[in-house]
Amino acid sequence: MRKNSFSGASCSEKHGHGLLKKRKTFMAIMLVLCLFGITLTSCTDSAKSTGELSSGEDITGNYDNYDDSGSGMSDGISSYDFFLRNEEGNYIYGEIILPEYAGSGTVSGESSKAGAIPLVFMAHGFRGTLNSGGGRELAERLAKAGIAAVRIDFNPYIITEKEASRISGLISSSEHAANVLYDTENRPEYERTDIYTLKDMCDYSCLAIDYALQNYNIDRERVGIYGRSMGGRLAMIMANENTGDYDFKAMTLIAPAGDAGAMVYYMGGSKRWNEMKKEAAENGYVEKQTLLLEPEWFEQFEAYDPSETGSKFGDKPVLLYYNTKDNVVRPKTSLKCAKGYSNAEIHKVTTDDGHGYEMSYEKSDLKEKIMTRTVEFFKDTL
Secondary structure (H helix, E strand, O other): OOOOOOOOOOOOOOOOOOOOOOOOOOOOEEEOOOOOOOOHHHHHHHHHHHOOOOOOOOOOOOHHHOOHHHOOOOOOEEEEEEEEEOOOOOEEEEEEEEEHHHHOOOOOOOOOOOOOEEEEEEEOOOOOOOOHHHHHHHHHHHHHOOOEEEEEOOOOEEOOHHHHHHHHHHHHHOOOHHHHHOOOOOHHHOEEOOOOOHHHHHHHHHHHHHHHHHHOOEEEEEEEEEEEOHHHHHHHHHHHHOHHHOOOOOEEEEOOOOOOOHHHHHHOOHHHHHHHHHHHHHHOOEEEOOEEEOHHHHHHHHHOOHHHOHHHHOOOOEEEEEEOOOOOOOHHHHHHHHHOOOOEEEEEEOOOOHHHOOOOOOOOHHHHHHHHHHHHHHHHHO
16 A cells, blocks of 8 residues: 555545545556557457456556557657556556667566666646646657656546457557547547546556556666646655655656645635635535545645655755746745755746746747756756
8 A cells, every 4th residue: 555645634435426436545456558559459469368457467568569660759769658547447548758778678676677767757737638738748858868757647537448448449540549538529438537636646646657667677766756736746745755665866846836825826715715625525526627626635735735844855856947927826836845945956937828838839948948957957867
């Protein structure tokens, strides 16, 4: 069982929603439906030979037959899509991008392997996706620099095993899995739970990191973490508490919502926060921008303030960016987070793009500076 990083926070039963059963700690049951660039046949053959899944096992494609010609990747990097199945049968979609030479075989055993490369886990913000804020471009840049990057969508998919197999087939014949999963015409078929707490985010992040460590030539002793907005809060929690027993070596934060007031401000202030808490307690959840926030969601935010526990991260390096015109995570919140760490490199930027930091722009001098420095930072510290 994973260490609970939230003082006083607990997972309790659902109240009145009915989409999911009792809240549980998620087991590391990993089902890789298809890895991008692997044919449907190779995925199917592997699944047949592996048999039923038990806790901690995974089904993978045959990397030895991997053909990069179908991956859409270039410059010596490869992309692999995966699904992680939680205990309730829902699926977390993710992607790992890494240098080609690190994806040439399933690796297990010792924590530090010859030729192993570093890994960065990347966390998106509230209601975001793994591609939000230039996520995929940054992951590609990290891979080109010799660093594996793994990202996930925190909002689980509700799909049956039969549907999962069909998605697997679509992935194998499409440019990228996201083209299938985010297709608006197919969206009703791939329903989301629209429910996840901070603890869920930690659990899912650990599943993704575990998956990367077990299936690629990754050095467990060189793992870093990157988070933007609410994903920055998650990164701070995981780094401060060594969540999953990972000793994160370095962290990058973009506008981290990491203090006690960050999400209160985002929800509209203390009065509105308390109103939402009351509604969640009475009805089982309250809706905010399509996400269903349960009582546990509020409890976990109030129970742990990562901006107050930065000393647990020691003198390990932190890179942080904040925008003087950010109207979602205020500059004073980002600065409070930064001051909690003894070895923080702080960059102040000013852009009318607000909370976006121009990271999703096709071309931007600011995006170029942030991404270039982020890659350099992880190269120097991992």
